[in-house]
Amino acid sequence: MYGLRLVVFFVFYLTLAQSSLRKDQEYWKQLSTNELEEALAVKWNLGEAKNVILFVGDGMGPNTVTATRILKGGEGHRLTYEKFPHIGLLKTYSANKMVPDSTSTATALFCGVKVNFYTMGVDASVEYKDCNASLKPEARLDSLAALALKAGKSAGFVTTMRVTHATPGPLYAHSASRLWECDSALPRDSACKDVGRQLVEDWPGRDLHVILGGGRQGLVANATDRPMDPISSWGCSRSDGRDLINQYKRDKEARGLKYSVITNAAELKNIDENSDYLLGIFSNAHMPYEFERNKEPQGPPSIVQMTEAAIKVLKKNKNGFFLMVEGGNIDMAHHRGRARTAVDESLAMEEAVSIAVNMTSEKDTLIVVTSDHTHTLSINGYPERGSDIFGTTGPSKYDGLNYTTLTYGVGGPGSNKLKVQTDPTRIVRTDPATEDTTSFMYEQAAAITNDENIHGGGDVAVYARGPHAHLFHNVHEQHYVFHAISYAAKIGVYSKATTQYNNISVCLLTLVLGFMFRIIN
Missing domain, CATH: 3.40.720.10 (Alkaline Phosphatase, subunit A)
Known part of the structure; x- marks a missing residue:
């Protein structure tokens, strides 16, 4: 019985995974239709936010x-x-x-x-x-x-x-x-x-x-x-x-x-x-x-x-x-x-x-x-749809190494992935394949090294x-x-009391100006 449940779950998961990666015309059309219907159903809520x-x-x-x-x-x-x-x-x-x-x-x-x-x-x-x-x-x-x-x-x-x-x-x-x-x-x-x-x-x-x-x-x-x-x-x-x-x-x-x-x-x-x-x-x-x-x-x-x-x-x-x-x-x-x-x-x-x-x-x-x-934070390269967002993509056409999908513009010392080789004229990038890029503690590469990411x-x-x-x-x-x-x-200047006061003030000012206009004329 347990084995049957496992098979059913696996088939369900596989079907779900495949549907999430669909590319056929009907899939895209249905997505847009759903969004359009959702947009058309939106009505303004003009009530007060209690x-x-x-x-x-x-x-x-x-x-x-x-x-x-x-x-x-x-x-x-x-x-x-x-x-x-x-x-x-x-x-x-x-x-x-x-x-x-x-x-x-x-x-x-x-x-x-x-x-x-x-x-x-x-x-x-x-x-x-x-x-x-x-x-x-x-x-x-x-x-x-x-x-x-x-x-x-x-x-x-x-x-x-x-x-x-x-x-x-x-x-x-x-x-x-x-x-x-x-x-x-x-x-x-x-x-x-x-x-x-x-x-x-x-x-x-x-x-x-x-x-x-x-x-x-x-x-x-x-x-x-x-x-x-x-x-x-x-x-x-x-x-x-x-x-x-x-x-x-x-x-x-x-x-x-x-x-x-x-x-x-x-x-x-x-x-x-x-x-x-x-x-x-x-x-x-x-x-x-x-x-x-x-x-x-x-x-x-x-x-x-x-x-x-x-x-x-x-x-x-x-x-x-x-x-x-x-x-x-x-x-x-x-x-x-x-x-x-x-x-x-x-x-x-x-x-x-x-x-x-x-x-x-x-x-x-x-x-x-x-x-x-x-x-x-940037989302880089051309990773396949469904890829791990914390994974790698590439390779770079410059050095032949992959790079993380996520990188930073400015980072702390740990974001410096450049390593000076034995030959001081050569500087190469750390291969992310040698590190666990999915770790909570992993620091993504940054273009500029600083004391911290800013x-x-x-x-x-x-x-x-x-x-x-x-x-x-x-x-x-x-x-x-x-x-x-x-x-x-x-609340504040838009509170009911303030609004009522302002409305009364405007009415009184209008009456005064109207009265003065009649006197002048």
């Missing part, structure tokens, strides 16, 4: 999305968000850089204006590291999370990075430097407050209903260094004696608020359903890559688990919610030149999008999926479904996302 979920795949440029699609289901597959009815492109330059960093782009997405490289939650009047300029009230920007709170909604964020890092930071902090995550990174005698303290002590950070991610060492002085959770030399370590997690608890207790503070996947799964505020800090530094994550109950949760828990907490508010979810390890892996890991992290975020789609209604929930910037400056895609998703429809400035979401959710 809820908004904004996914940011950090460093998830178009080639990362394509590689993720091929990995999951082949060239003809479509990821969850690629089935969304509306799509556009975002121009990612910052106020002073052609190629941006993550905090200037996150500020554009969340706060509605382009700002300077490495600055957070402040406008372009603030130069990098200009503390005094960042303290001016007129330079400080309100984020989508702040506007949601003002509108009576719940708000929060999920990240696989430190909760004080470049992307989540602009939701609640105002800083002249993204590096000022904790007190140790601030200039001596600085009048500015570090990002961690702003999260716990200042509004809107202290009123965010969900905060899930890593970064314990920046929140708690003398954080414990454990084998599975070491202190990171890359992250800021708090040295002022403060324990901001305990401070968070004291604040919620003083205000009589129902809250939960958790540290692992088991606690996340079993949070008190009465909790209106949720703080989960799961690692000292950034959270581990998905392939390295300890999947035992005492280990850190996945981005899927965090997204699910966040929505459960936030959706209790009858007025709705705003949630930002960052797949930050996509960027971390790209910076290290590890395309396999980056694409795997992109796949994990896609699964989180699927969870959000299943837990919400398209009728009242606007889901937007985008990226902050690209990386220099960002790209290309446009990124934005995918949307739900109320007013059609506002994403062509090539947009990146900060347009803030305004489109504000309009869809009726």
Whole structure:
């Protein structure tokens, strides 16, 4: 009986594989017909976005999305968000850089204006590291999370990075430097407050209903260094004696608020359903890559688990919610030149999008999926359809060796595949056949060697479904996302109260002008 099942499964798999590689006319015609029917069925949703979920795949440029699609289901597959009815492109330059960093782009997405490289939650009047300029009230920007709170909604964020890092930071902090995550990174005698303290002590950070991610060492002085959770030399370590997690608890207790503070996947799964505020800090530094994550109950949760828990907490508010979810390890892996890991992290975020789609209604929930910037990842050569996206193609007509389908424009030391031979006049390329190019740790070749792989400056895609998703429809400035979401959710300048006030003002002005015109005539 088992043998028969195995044969049936093999035949089914073979048939599926063959159908995915079909090339006949009917196959292509049917694909186009299906797409045309889908396009003709699209209707604009003109309702109000009670809820908004904004996914940011950090460093998830178009080639990362394509590689993720091929990995999951082949060239003809479509990821969850690629089935969304509306799509556009975002121009990612910052106020002073052609190629941006993550905090200037996150500020554009969340706060509605382009700002300077490495600055957070402040406008372009603030130069990098200009503390005094960042303290001016007129330079400080309100984020989508702040506007949601003002509108009576719940708000929060999920990240696989430190909760004080470049992307989540602009939701609640105002800083002249993204590096000022904790007190140790601030200039001596600085009048500015570090990002961690702003999260716990200042509004809107202290009123965010969900905060899930890593970064314990920046929140708690003398954080414990454990084998599975070491202190990171890359992250800021708090040295002022403060324990901001305990401070968070004291604040919620003083205000009589129902809250939960958790540290692992088991606690996340079993949070008190009465909790209106949720703080989960799961690692000292950034959270581990998905392939390295300890999947035992005492280990850190996945981005899927965090997204699910966040929505459960936030959706209790009858007025709705705003949630930002960052797949930050996509960027971390790209910076290290590890395309396999980056694409795997992109796949994990896609699964989180699927969870959000299943837990919400398209009728009242606007889901937007985008990226902050690209990386220099390229898809090269002429590999056969159905080939391993992490495999090789070629050979090169220059040196006769194959090369990886995925490469980078600029990479770290491990991306230098050129080897000087015994004869110093000869330099040859490492044959990828001698390496495991499918390894999570493999670093693809790059044209230029640097200390690390750096960002790209290309446009990124934005995918949307739900109320007013059609506002994403062509090539947009990146900060347009803030305004489109504000309009869809009726928050900020587009709130009902503001709109009514403006309408009344226009009517009164019209009456006054009409009266004056009659007097003059």
